Amino acid sequence: MTKIGLEIHCQLTNLESKLFCTCRANYRGYEPNTNVCPICMGLPGTLPLLNQKAVEKATTIAMALNCKTPEKLAFFRKNYFYPDLPKNFQITQLNVYGPTSIGLEGKVLVDEKEIRILRIQLEEDPGRLIYEGSSEKTQITLVDYNRAGTPLVEIVTEPDFENPKQVRLFLNMLSDLLENLSVSDPELEGAIRADVNVSIQGGKRVEIKNIGSFHDLEKAIHFEITRQESLAARNIQIIQETRHWDEQRKITISARRKEEELEYRYFLEGDIPWILIDSQTLDRLKNDMPESIISKKERYISKYKIPSQVAEVLSSDKFYSDMFEQVRDETNVKDVANIITTDLMGLVDTKEKRENSKLTPQHLVELVNAIKSNKITRTAAKIALKEIVKSGKTLSDVISELDLVHVSDASELTRIIDQVLSEEIIAVEQAKTNPDTINYLIGKVMQKTKGNADPKLTLSIIQKKIQT
Amino acid sequence: MNLAISGLKYIEEIKNGNYTIEEFVSKTLEQIQKLDGKLHAFLSLNDKAIDQAKKLDKKIQKNEKIGACFGMPISIKDNICVKGTKTTCASKMLEDFVAPYEATVISKLKSEDAIIIGKTNMDEFAMGLTTEFSAFGPSRNPWNHDYVPGGSSGGSAVAVRALECVASLGSDTGGSVRNPASFCSVVGYKPTYGLVSRYGLISYANSIEQIGPLTRTVEDLAFILNIISGIDDKDNTTVDNKNEDYLSEIDAGVEGKKIGIIKEMIGDGADKEVVSATNNAVKKFENLGAKCEEISLDMVDYSVAAYYTISATEAGSNLARYDNLRYGFDFPLEGFEFNSYISKARKNFGPEVTRRLIVGGFVPSAGFAGKYFLKALKVKSKLTAEVNEAFKKVDLLLAPTVPICPFKLGEKIDDPIALFLIDFNTVTANLTGKPAISIPFELSDGLPIGIQLLAKSMHDKALLQAAYALQNTVHLPEIQL
Numbered sequence: 005m006t007k008i009g010l011e012i013h014c015q016l017t018n019l020e021s022k023l024f025c026t027c028r029a030n031y032r033g034y035e036p037n038t039n040v041c042p043i044c045m046g047l048p049g050t051l052p053l054l055n056q057k058a059v060e061k062a063t064t065i066a067m068a069l070n071c072k073t074p075e076k077l078a079f080f081r082k083n084y085f086y087p088d089l090p091k092n093f094q095i096t097q098l099n100v101y102g103p104t105s106i107g108l109e110g111k112v113l114v115d116e117k118e119i120r121i122l123r124i125q126l127e128e129d130p131g132r133l134i135y136e137g138s139s140e141k142t143q144i145t146l147v148d149y150n151r152a153g154t155p156l157v158e159i160v161t162e163p164d165f166e167n168p169k170q171v172r173l174f175l176n177m178l179s180d181l182l183e184n185l186s187v188s189d190p191e192l193e194g195a196i197r198a199d200v201n202v203s204i205q206g207g208k209r210v211e212i213k214n215i216g217s218f219h220d221l222e223k224a225i226h227f228e229i230t231r232q233e234s235l236a237a238r239n240i241q242i243i244q245e246t247r248h249w250d251e252q253r254k255i256t257i258s259a260r261r262k263e264e265e266l267e268y269r270y271f272l273e274g275d276i277p278w279i280l281i282d283s284q285t286l287d288r289l290k291n292d293m294p295e296s297i298i299s300k301k302e303r304y305i306s307k308y309k310i311p312s313q314v315a316e317v318l319s320s321d322k323f324y325s326d327m328f329e330q331v332r333d334e335t336n337v338k339d340v341a342n343i344i345t346t347d348l349m350g351l352v353d354t355k356e357k358r359e360n361s362k363l364t365p366q367h368l369v370e371l372v373n374a375i376k377s378n379k380i381t382r383t384a385a386k387i388a389l390k391e392i393v394k395s396g397k398t399l400s401d402v403i404s405e406l407d408l409v410h411v412s413d414a415s416e417l418t419r420i421i422d423q424v425l426s427e428e429i430i431a432v433e434q435a436k437t438n439p440d441t442i443n444y445l446i447g448k449v450m451q452k453t454k455g456n457a458d459p460k461l462t463l464s465i466i467q468k469k470i471q472t
Numbered sequence: 473m474n475l476a477i478s479g480l481k482y483i484e485e486i487k488n489g490n491y492t493i494e495e496f497v498s499k500t501l502e503q504i505q506k507l508d509g510k511l512h513a514f515l516s517l518n519d520k521a522i523d524q525a526k527k528l529d530k531k532i533q534k535n536e537k538i539g540a541c542f543g544m545p546i547s548i549k550d551n552i553c554v555k556g557t558k559t560t561c562a563s564k565m566l567e568d569f570v571a572p573y574e575a576t577v578i579s580k581l582k583s584e585d586a587i588i589i590g591k592t593n594m595d596e597f598a599m600g601l602t603t604e605f606s607a608f609g610p611s612r613n614p615w616n617h618d619y620v621p622g623g624s625s626g627g628s629a630v631a632v633r634a635l636e637c638v639a640s641l642g643s644d645t646g647g648s649v650r651n652p653a654s655f656c657s658v659v660g661y662k663p664t665y666g667l668v669s670r671y672g673l674i675s676y677a678n679s680i681e682q683i684g685p686l687t688r689t690v691e692d693l694a695f696i697l698n699i700i701s702g703i704d705d706k707d708n709t710t711v712d713n714k715n716e717d718y719l720s721e722i723d724a725g726v727e728g729k730k731i732g733i734i735k736e737m738i739g740d741g742a743d744k745e746v747v748s749a750t751n752n753a754v755k756k757f758e759n760l761g762a763k764c765e766e767i768s769l770d771m772v773d774y775s776v777a778a779y780y781t782i783s784a785t786e787a788g789s790n791l792a793r794y795d796n797l798r799y800g801f802d803f804p805l806e807g808f809e810f811n812s813y814i815s816k817a818r819k820n821f822g823p824e825v826t827r828r829l830i831v832g833g834f835v836p837s838a839g840f841a842g843k844y845f846l847k848a849l850k851v852k853s854k855l856t857a858e859v860n861e862a863f864k865k866v867d868l869l870l871a872p873t874v875p876i877c878p879f880k881l882g883e884k885i886d887d888p889i890a891l892f893l894i895d896f897n898t899v900t901a902n903l904t905g906k907p908a909i910s911i912p913f914e915l916s917d918g919l920p921i922g923i924q925l926l927a928k929s930m931h932d933k934a935l936l937q938a939a940y941a942l943q944n945t946v947h948l949p950e951i952q953l
């Protein structure tokens with residue numbers, strides 16, 4: 005049986021400051037080595053000052069993944085030399101001397117399969133290495149310490165995944181969950197990274213590092229399963245090793261042995277006293293936790309009678325569910341859900357589009373009311389929505405500017421239909437024997453009214469006219 | 473003008489207008505000029521000291537508000553960061569490191585208008601007991617220049633004794649303040665762990681070390697401690713002392729106090745002169761109305777081994793950052809792969825640091841941690857329990873600061889184990905987090921012997937009161953400088 009486990013690193017990008025100093029946690033967009041201070045540069049004599057908020061946010065993640073949260077937390081030093089590590093040790097957590105990490109022994113259901121969480125720990129992200137130069141000989145390594153010290157939550161799962169699909173569903177779930185908890189923005193480059201370990205029946209565990217995206221992660225798992233299976237088929241032993249994902253060639257390659265013989269000399273970080281998480285703090289964090297995605301979905305289905313699929317889409321994305329919650333009332337839930345899931349989603353499907361969107365909840369309320377009162381058609385609503393997202397104008401302005409008023413007045417409509425019928429004599433004849441042609445005539449009416457004609461009314465008028 | 477006065481006396485003289493700050497600071501600089509070629513207490517001097525003194529004198533003339541130190545010239549061990557000045561740790565590794573920020577203790581002293589007169593010599597990265605492991609040459613004992621001044625804060629003790637400053641700040645990881653204080657006959661203090669901020673102290677073994685003052689009197693020490701102690705938001709390990717005033721009631725005496733004499737610390741390894749001095753100190757305390765009894769701490773026999781295991785482990789981690797990538801010394805970069813570059817750069821550590829880094833890489837490593845590092849932690853916690861138990865019976869613990877008399881330069885430098893044992897009486901305070909003080913007590917063959925007292929955590933005030941009482945029974949001959 006194939007066993008797959010994950011090691012996910014998630015930056016707490018929504019925090020103000022780094023894990024041990026006051027530099028910005030979201031380091032993106034700054035000149036290299038400007039988001040630094042003596043502490044995150046590891047200058048002699050500096051001491052780490054724990055960001056309590058990071059501990060709380062990480063604890064929230066642990067609670068959301070149904071982990072146990074120890075009362076006393078400790079930090080440890082992981083000692084190794086690497087140029088991206090200013091102190092040449094990383095401050096991280098460990099459960100070797102008793103449960104002292106942010107969380108442990110959690111579980112979540114993914115696609116009916118229970119995935120166990122081994123542990124969740126809080127640690128500092130290292131700096132970034134940038135390789136420049138064309139060939140090996142001319143290559144230089146640059147270090148940008150802007151990222152050094154960013155709060156990083158490591159989530160380690162048991163090897164409970166059986167196939168890449170489960171991994172994908174889990175990661176989607178996780179990234180929705182992190183966004184829903186407002187701890188991290190999964191869309192930011194490098195905010196969530198994952199290492200994976202894969203083993204097949206009878207084979208040793210192989211770790212794959214350096215995977216750049218979730219998309220590649222799935223490919224890497226596929227590749228690794230195939231590689232291991234083909235070795236097994238030829239009776240070649242699968243050795244325990246660390247392999248790197250080669251982004252260009254889309255294959256895994258064996259990492260040098262040297263990197264495996266690591267000796268971390270873990271010991272307690274004496275500069276950070278033990279942290280007590282008392283039951284009061286836990287209660288407060290629990291109370292402050294936003295409603296979970298699952299609970300939202302269930303509420304949408306049971307309370308608002310929204311179809312399960314629509315509820316799923318709506319609840320899993322914080323942007324849409326927040327919008328939904330702000331706009332809905334007893335009378336309009338289904339319409340709001342509909343307009344968000346069928347029309348809005350296509351318009352603001354990227355982070356950039358969302359940020360640029362001028363749409364306010366008030367817009368949406370007006371839009372839904374206009375549809376319900378037959379002021380505009382669904383088709384017109386869609387056009388109006390697009391314009392509002394772009395310009396932020398009021399609905400009434402948009403309706404008049406784009407001439408979107410619903411033509412539901414029978415006499416006005418009859419006038420337009422008469423005009424169409426007089427222009428389309430052949431089609432009218434055909435329609436008498438072939439009812440499908442009526443759709444053609446309706447289309448012509450819609451054309452003339454820019455889609456603002458009431459479709460039902462149009463149909464009944466045309467039918468009457470043709471029959472007489 | 474007499475340089476041989478206490479800090480409190482200095483403040484009085486300045487307040488009374490008997491001389492100016494500038495006069496005293498110039499005289500102090502002259503003293504350094506005169507003596508330091510031989511003693512080598514300083515690694516660098518503050519070339520703005522006279523200007524700073526003049527500014528403060530003007531403040532006094534204009535009746536402006538002035539800080540409690542009144543321009544008192546204070547020296548600082550070269551492992552404590554003073555913004556804009558070199559902080560070398562007496563190492564080639566940090567030869568050119570200029571601290572871009574101020575240690576909390578320095579900010580506090582400066583805000584009370586102390587003048588930082590210079591940075592003092594030390595064993596490289598505070599590892600050593602003689603100041604012979606300074607990369608820039610040893611300091612010498614002012615009582616006899618052939619003898620070591622103790623260490624690692626040797627330069628600080630020498631400077632205070634030789635009147636090259638009024639007071640000094642050192643750091644004490646296993647006795648590094650108390651040991652040179654004893655060898656040079658000054659008062660040296662290791663506060664309760666967490667009482668003084670370590671922000672800006674370059675770490676050697678961060679879980680056990682503290683910054684501590686060296687002064688000529690216990691009152692001066694209390695005065696400095698008043699300034700530098702207290703909770704600091706830049707050091708998460710500091711504790712709130714509620715602005716305790718260590719100077720008030722310093723003359724409370726020891727009447728009725730119970731003092732335990734630590735048997736193991738005057739055992740076979742101790743010089744007879746040191747044992748005899750200890751017995752004299754006990755008599756004096758009894759004359760002052762204290763009750764003394766011998767007390768046994770079994771774990772003390774393992775304390776040095778535990779200390780070196782723990783301190784080497786932490787040093788191995790704390791000193792890993794000296795890879796010469798972001799700061800350090802001039803060293804060609806070409807032609808090295810990262811790891812070989814580091815190992816080449818690290819060859820600039822001196823012999824004692826190298827020794828401890830090798831130990832520090834080994835004792836906590838997988839497969840050996842159980843045998844060494846974790847056992848050392850066990851000794852630490854058992855020793856702490858034992859000492860806490862002892863403090864249920866007695867108020868203070870007493871022992872000689874160093875089990876042997878000062879020795880000559882070069883005498884023990886090739887015998888690291890013999891040097892380690894000199895720490896026998898001091899490491900207990902570090903491993904247990906307790907406050908400890910060394911008080912000048914006797915001279916033997918013209919060389920000082922100090923007596924050490926320990927108290928419960930956060931009982932620093934009671935400790936200083938007892939030290940004051942003992943100090944007032946001591947009258948040492950003047951030093952010939």
